[in-house]
Amino acid sequence: MNLFKSPTIVTAALAFGLAAGGLNADDRLVHDGEFIVDGKIFGLPEARVYTEDYSGPPVVGGYLTAVPNLAELDYEGNRTHEVRMDVIAQQIEVAPGKFYNAWTFGGSVPGPTLHVREGDRVVFTMKNRSDEPVVITEPVAGGSPFFAQVQANPIQNNQPAVSPMPHSMDFHSGTVAANDKWQTIPPGATIQFNWVANYPGVYMYHCGTPSVLMHTAQGQYGAVVVSPKEGFPTEADREYVLVQSEFYLTEDEYSGGYRYDHAAAMARDPSQVTFNGHVNALHDAPLRANAGERVRLYVLNAGPSGTSSFHVIGAIFDRVWYEGNVENEWRGMQTVLLGASNGAVMDFIVPEQGSYKIVDHEFADAERGAAGTLVAGPRQ
Amino acid sequence: MRTLLIILTLVLPPAVAAEDAGIVLIGGGDWELPIVREDTGAPGRVEDFLLDVRQVSNADFLDFVRAKPEWRRDRAPGIFRDARYLSHWPQADALGVGNAAPNRPVTHVSWYAARAYCREMGGRLPTMTEWEYASEKQRDTLSVAPEDYAHELFSWYANPGAGALRPVAEGPAPGLGIHDLHGLVLEWVEDFQLVLGRGDDIDLLTGSCGDTARFLPEFDEAHYATFLRFQSRSNYQPDTTTSTLGFRCAYDPE
Known part of the structure; x- marks a missing residue:
């Protein structure tokens, strides 16, 4: 029997550590039965x-x-x-x-x-x-x-x-x-x-x-x-969250408006693909930055069933941390492929004043709404 | 009152008595549920049963509550109903307007309360199989295309019109002579929880992602829409009440 698989004994050992002068005492454990493996808390x-x-x-x-x-x-x-x-x-x-x-x-x-x-x-x-x-x-x-x-x-x-x-x-x-x-x-x-x-x-x-x-x-x-606990290795000037998702809607012949179209959802044939829930979300209220600034995007592809080939027209991602973990660093990425429920943190440096389109480079999705704008002002 | 009508019904040919008495005979037959259940592998057989022509209304339920005051919302024990039991009525023993009007389907009733009502009427809640059987026979009789059935159901789930329910049993009774099997409010059934096998374990269908395909013999819209009804019903607790959940009663033929 591996004694250290027993939550009771782990907790007791931690309590002892606390009594013995606080060495590695972990007050992060709140409830009976919680335990730590590799610094992570389980057994909630x-x-x-x-x-x-x-x-x-x-x-x-x-x-x-x-x-x-x-x-x-x-x-x-x-x-x-x-x-x-x-x-x-x-x-x-x-x-x-x-x-x-x-x-x-x-x-x-x-x-x-x-x-x-x-x-x-x-x-x-x-x-x-x-x-x-x-x-x-x-x-x-x-x-x-x-x-x-x-x-x-x-x-x-x-x-x-x-x-x-x-x-x-x-x-x-x-x-x-x-x-x-x-x-x-x-x-x-x-x-x-x-x-x-x-x-x-x-x-x-x-x-x-x-x-x-x-x-x-x-x-x-x-x-x-x-x-991440220690932050990212770069300092961002702007931070934005983008969630891409598909909608499968058809006219509702019974209640007016639109309703869920199950046949379209099963066929992965969305009526709209959006950033942040509306085809105009990032056009009516574009993201803002200035030339020379480092913009950090937290991007999630929520699906439910499609992928996103995430791209900013006119920029290259200086750093990409896939799934948002600093251990997973990529450099100089033109496009980041996100499956359904994948996420990433992406930094890019705004090259100059102007307008930068943000798209799903799977153009069938972009043309159903997966597009937005970042408007960049002059260098400050 | 309803008990008396049932007795009358049973001595008359059902076809004659149906609309007057408010109860219709559903002839049984061999039949498979449209959802694959792991707890019943054997071929299905539905016996003859009697079913209320219309959903129980607020007026019906008020009569019951007056006869059985232990089911008033201010007296029914908390374990038998959630906090919203009959909360749409202006008072514990009085009806009102809109969804609380006498002719609207009673909603905000728990499974316990629905069962007690049917028992008082000399009946019981229909089983899941009976209810689904009646639903399918009704659609067959009316020649409802599977896609139309599915589309109406998807529409209803997202927009059930809960703020302004229609009266029960408007117009002539369609198909088998049953009103409002779909499109007004959902209905309690006796065995509303699906059982889900999980190795040696079993689970009332509180399942997660991926617990759909194993229940569906076909992946078309109609089966999916039907599954949605099974699924949502299965996740209720017996004390659950909602603004879109009512019931009707069934009876065993003598």
Whole structure:
């Protein structure tokens, strides 16, 4: 028997270390049964499913933002984040006049971007509020910065909707038993669980409830950015988050507007492919930078089924950290290929004043909307 | 009241009694569920059963709650219903307007409450097999194309019109003489949870990605839409209530 596989003994050994003068004492272990392998925390407590009388902001936490914004990590070392993202239905627009009832985390597609640091712990709470209309376009007391950012740039024209369905949350940034933490909860229920950001990266989160193709195509995904503990080797002047995804919509002959087109989703024939959830998201509100600045993009291809050949016209990626891990460094990349749910951090230096198109270089996708603009001002 | 009607129905030929009594006889037959379930490998056989022609309305359920006040929302034990049980009614024993009007389908009812109602009426909830059998026979009778069925269902799931439900049983009863099997609100069935095998383990279908293909004999839209109904039903808890989930009762022939 390998004694050190026993969580009890590991915990006891750590406690002893603490008593003996704090050598390697690890106060990162919070619950009975947690253990450390290679500096990473595993063995997290079981998820708790319960009912709560909660009707507050559907997104809570200071480090949750609306794309393309990324929250600044204004703290040293590691901390625990209390994060809430409720499931709500929302009518959203993804192209001019093309709106449908989306299933969302927090009310937008993609959902809020969570930013944490490698080693941070997240205590995540999610209530399935798909059976109540929730407004996200009016000032929200106690909500996260996400709301003010959505309200400043309401390109999806988010309107409350009701579409009761069971849902779940799967954070690719977490390392857990999915049948526990990512379990499906019915409308009205709440789930709470811990995960620890063991690895840096740009990660997808999504609903994993079957049929997962429909749940994700309906809009249930977003990004988690886990910044490396020691940071990146370069200093960025601008940071933006881009989430690419496909929509499979067809005219709804029964309710008006548009609806999910399962045949198209199975055939991988999207009606729209977007950056940040609208074909005009990065045209109406282009990214901004100045000549000579280093721009850092945190890019996630959420799929659900397509790849992205991510490219900036007129620039070369000076550094690419595939999956957002500093160990995976590439230099001088023209295009970065991202499969469904791959992410990367990409730096480029803005060559001169002008307009830089951001595209999926798979042009069938670019011409369905996977295109945007970075507008560069003169050298400062 | 409904108990009396059932007795009358049973002594009359079903075809005559159906629309008046509000109950229709569904003739059984050999039949396979459209979803491949791992817990029932044997060929399916559906016996004759009787089914309510229409969904239970708010008025029906108010009568029940008055007769059985232990099922009032302010008295029903918390383990038998979630916090939103009958929350759309203005009072614990009074109806209102809109979705709380007497002729709208009762919603925000738990599986426990639905079962208690049917028992009180001398019946029971239909089994999953019975309900799906009736649904398929209804579509066959009406010659609904599989794609049209799927498209309407996908539309309904994303936009069920929960804010303004229609009255139950509007117009003449179509097909087999059953109203609102699709398009108004979902319905509880007795055995609503799918069982999923996982090696030696079993799981009520709380599954994750990849738990779809093994349930589908065909990957066309109609099977996928049907699976969505099975899946969403399977993830309810017996105390769950929603604004788009009601029920009707079934009865065993004498």
